[in-house]
Amino acid sequence: MKARGILALLLLAQTLTAQDTIRFDKALAVQSGSRYGREAIYTDLLSYQLFNGQLQPGAGNLFDKTGNGDSIIWRPVTADESGRFRVFSRRNFQRSNNPFLNPGAVDRGADYLYITYDAPRQQAVLLRIQGSAGLYINGAPHMGDPYSAGYMHIPVLLKKGLNEIYIRGANVLPELIPVHQAFHLHTDDITAPHIVLNKNNSRLKVALVVSNASAGAAADLSVTATIQGKALTSAVAAIPGLATRKIFFEVDGSAINQKGKYDCKLVLKQGNQTVHSASITLEAVLPGEHYSATFVSGIDGSLQYYAVTPQVQGNKESQALFLSVHGAGVEAIGQARAYQPKDWGNLVAATNRRPRGFNWEDWGRLDAMEVLQITKDNFKPDPSRIYLTGHSMGGHGTWFLGATYPDKWAAIGPAAGYASLKDYGSADGRIPDSARSEVERLLLRSGNQSDVPKLAANYQPLGVYILHGDSDRVVPVTYARQMREVLAGFHKDFSYYEYPGGEHWFGDQSVDWPPMFDYFKWHRRLPDSLTNTIDFTTSSPGISASYRWATIYQQLHPLQYSRIQLRRNRPAAIISGNTQNVALLKLSLDDFQPGTTINIRLDSTPTLSYTTLSFDDRLYLSKTHSGWAFTKPPAAAGKNPLRYGTFKEAFNKRMVFVVGTRGTAAETQANRDKAIYDAESWYYRGNGAVDIVNDTEYKPARYAGRNIIIYGNADNNSAWKILLSESPLQVKRNQLSTGDKKWTGDNLATYFVWPQKDTALLVGVIAGTGVKGMKAAYANQYFAGGSGFPDFMIFSDQMLKDGAAGVKLAGFFDNSWRLSKEEMAGAAD
Structure with a gap:
């Protein structure tokens, strides 16, 4: 058994008056060795x-034993x-009289804090815990505030x-x-635009x-916003009850005609x-100043922002466009203000949805692409002069987005960037780069898109x-x-x-x-x-499928x-080349005249000939045992670049959380607790908002x-x-x-993940065979940037103790959304 550690604090509340914030001064602490990171497995x-009702915090009580037989005690x-409770990080290894282990044991630092509060009556409070990565209150999971932002208020x-x-x-x-x-408008986490004078600011x-x-x-x-005498409702x-949501509303700023700061009164009804x-x-x-x-x-129907360093003397069409991606902890408007205006184009800074967000992967990647499209539509730049740059985490974003969308x-x-989260990591740790079992290898394969080199x-x-x-220590x-050497080759x-x-x-x-x-x-970017x-x-292909006139479908x-x-x-009407791991290839033939006979030879297989019918012909070729063959456009129900999986893809396209309420009270509570926790995490990590409904409303x-x-x-x-009903994975009470x-x-x-009958959409499933199973699924590492999740993953609560050994089965569906033994792996039963 591996050495484990945890920090849990039994905090005795300072009894204050009813109006005062309740804080704590004493506690118990213990080490657990909990491991959360950029991977599907957590312990x-x-x-x-x-x-499982086995936790017994108390001064001197035994929590567990290390692999060496040393006691881990509270x-x-x-x-x-x-x-504030300041306990050493588990990155600081030391052998000494540390307070968490018996003398002689290895200190792996603190993982958990434990608080108790003896309430004189049932009452609603806002729970705010700065510095926490996550928490349980009376068994229910909630998002913490790992970056100590101070705006995470959880109604309980x-x-x-x-x-x-x-x-x-x-x-x-x-x-x-x-x-x-019951209701409170919180003003410590606002997403707002600047009022740019001489523009339409009415909505x-x-x-x-x-x-x-x-x-x-x-x-x-409803919210009524009033500014300079103009009201808009x-x-x-x-x-949901006992929850928060980031809502958006409109403000009429048309009465403002001078630079400055203005109070806007809000009334919630x-x-x-x-x-x-x-x-x-x-x-x-x-006009001409930096603005948001x-x-x-x-992605989710929430309100996001981008920042702009406007072109000198105003926007002119067919100029350059620079997309800048910021570093960890940096706001997009701060990123934009670091640049002097250019006389040959506009610079825009996307947000990654939060200053730390998703490391410009996953929904950070989608945010960057949304902003790029919006600003292309607004500024109408020269398509041959679009550039990408960024600093620190944004340097990684530049490497990642540059490799993922090279035709943009x-x-x-x-600048000051790292190429891969496998090499550098940051707040959520590194993506693992090695595996000890087939299950781990398959799970790591789910994150291949992050391996930029x-x-x-x-x-x-x-x-x-x-x-x-050259003196960068961060x-x-x-x-x-490293990347200079890679490119030099x-x-x-x-x-x-x-x-x-x-x-x-x-x-x-x-x-x-x-x-x-x-x-x-x-x-310059060459045209197609x-x-x-x-x-x-x-x-x-669900992340990046196309380059110019070819698509890996x-x-x-x-x-x-x-x-x-x-x-x-083109003059000879020949397309030739090699492919690796491609089942279906799509070729766009726009640049060939109608009536042109094109010879296509791939992977040294027999030549195929096709005669174009129009200027917008699309040709589909499938890989067979005997070579490549023409095929019809694939059925929309199959996997395709618009709906390819993995599980994380289900959280795109304005997802709705549907909570099961037809079971026991404990099952309903566990389902709801998980949905609320996911919504809180989505808000905190992605500045997002999500609809949560009961199954009876769906x-x-x-x-x-x-x-x-x-x-x-x-x-x-x-x-x-x-x-x-047609899914090959079925989960019932006590059976999967x-x-x-x-x-x-x-x-x-x-x-x-499973396809909806609407062929552009998906269903994501978080299911348990009982309350214990649902609680084992509480962790949501799928919201960590760069973490890899396959199409499906089945596990027991033993994973929390034993890691990959608790994974029963994981894998990918084939291109027709069927199970394929070749694309799955499981731990031995």
């Missing part, structure tokens, strides 16, 4: 013990004057008597804030968080009754300018040198500069580096009609690397055009029969089956 012995700790209903809170974290400030009214969109501390869901809500989204009011500040800027603009995201850019400029050949048509300070210059047009003495940030020139922008000026050579690699083996190397000779027509996330199983979620395999017990769980 957490404290959670396992909590779910110990008291004390908060500082501010109420305390029971009379003892209330227990387990906090995962080593440097936390826990607080309980008594609630005196500006602004977002903030509303908490609902009542037990029932709140509908019929907006209906806003429903908010339910029906005709005012339930809360607040005031926020909006800022007006002059908001937009409604197609004329040149890229990573494997995609490096995609940089061949791009200009690449690498900038890095992202050492070795990461830049094949790239004929890249530039490399190490800034002498430059640390991670050496002023605005860390991003606004004149030689880089001069380098950009020399580069002049691009006759393709060398393109992807790990997933389906793979032979999902999420293994696919590569096409094609050459087009009607396909009501939620047409949207992905659905099911919480529960076939016995307790009535939407299962509507959406999942797939194909010819069946498992029994109440402690089994699964995550999987």
Whole structure:
């Protein structure tokens, strides 16, 4: 057995007056060795013990034993004057008289904090715990505030008597804030645009968080915003009971005609009754100054923003466009302000949805692409002069987006960046780069898109300018040198500069580096009609499928690397080349005249001939045992670039959380707790918002055009029969089956994705065979940037103790959404 550690704190509340924030000063602490990161598998012995009624915190009590037989026991700790518990990180290994282990044991640091509060009565409070990665209160999971942002307010209903809170974290400030009214407009996390003078400011969109501390869901809500005498009322989204949601509304800023800051009064109503009011500040800027603009995201219908460094003397069409991606902890508007305006184009900074967000992968990637499309539509740049750059985490974003979408850019400029989360990691840790079993190998394959050096050949048509300070201690210059060496093996047009003495940030020139922008000026993106050579690699058509006139439509083996190397000779009407791991290839023949007979030879197989019928012919070729063959356009129901999987893809396209309520009270509570926790995590990590409905409210027509996330199983979620009756994975009370395999017990769980009958949409499933199984699925590492999840994963609560050994089966569906033994792996029973 491996050595385990945990930090749990038994915190005795300071008894304050009813109006005061409740803080804590004493605690118990213990080590668990919990492991969460950028992978599907997580381990957490404290959670396992909590779910199974085995947890017994108490001074001197035994929690577990290390592999060496040393006892891990609970110990008291004390908060500082501010109420913050500061305990050493588990990155600090030491052997000494540490307070968490018996003498002689290895210290792996603190993982959890445990608080109790003896409530004199049942009461609603807002729980705010800065520094926590996650927590349980009376057994229910909630999102923490790992970056100590301070705006995570969780409405909870305390029971009379003892209330227990387990906090995962080593440097936390826990607080309980008594609630005196059901609804509250929180003004500490606002998404707002600037009021740009001389523009149409009559319907500006602004977002903030509303908490609902009542037990029932709140509908019929509206916000009236008044600024400079102009009032505008907006209906806003429903908010579940004992939950929060970031809602957006409109503001009429048309009366503002001078630069400055202006108060905007907000009134929240339910029906005709005012339930809360607040005031926020909006800022007006002059034309030509840096500004923020908001937009409604197609990912989830939430309000997001991007920032702009406008072109000198105003926008002119057919100029350059620079997309800049920021570093960890940096706001997009701060990123934009680091650049001086250019006289040859606009610069826009996307948000990654949060200053840390998703490391520009997953939904951070989608955010960048949304902003790119919006600003292309707004500014109408020259398509041959679109450039990508970024700093630190944004340097990684530049490497990643440049390799993932190589046909979007004329040149890229990573600054102080690292190429891969396998090499660097950051807050959520690194993506693992090795596996000990077939299950682990399959799960790691789900994250292949993040291994940027494997995609490096995609940089061949791009200009690449690498900038890095040679004294950078945050992202050492070795990461830049790594990519210089990779590019040197094949790239004929890249530039490399190490800034002498430059640390991670050496002023605005860390991003606004004149030689880089001069380098950009020399580069143009060729149109498709002049691009006759393709060398393109992807790990997933669902992330990146196309380069110019060729599309990897389906793979032979999902999420293994696919590569096409094609050459087009237009005068001779020949297309030839090689493919790897491609099952279905789509060729666009726009650049050939109608009536042209094209000879196609792939992988040294027999030549195929096709005569074009129009200027927009699309040709589909399938890989067979005897070679390539023409085929009809594939059925839309199959896997395709618009709906390819994996499980994480289900959280795109304005997903709706559907909570099963047809089971026992405990099952319903576990389903709801998980959905609320996921919604909180989505908000915190992605500045997002999501609709949560009971299964009894779900009607396909009501939620047409949207992905659905099911919480529960076939016995307790009535939407299962509507959406999942044809799925080969079936989950019932005490039973889970797939194909010819069946498992029994109440402690089994699964995550999987399944196509809706609407051929553009998906169903994501989070299911358990019982309360224990649902609780085993509580963790949501699928929201960690770059983490890999396959199409399906079946596991028991033993995974919390034993890692991969607790995974029963994981794998990918084939291109027709059928089970394939070749594409799955499982632990031995």
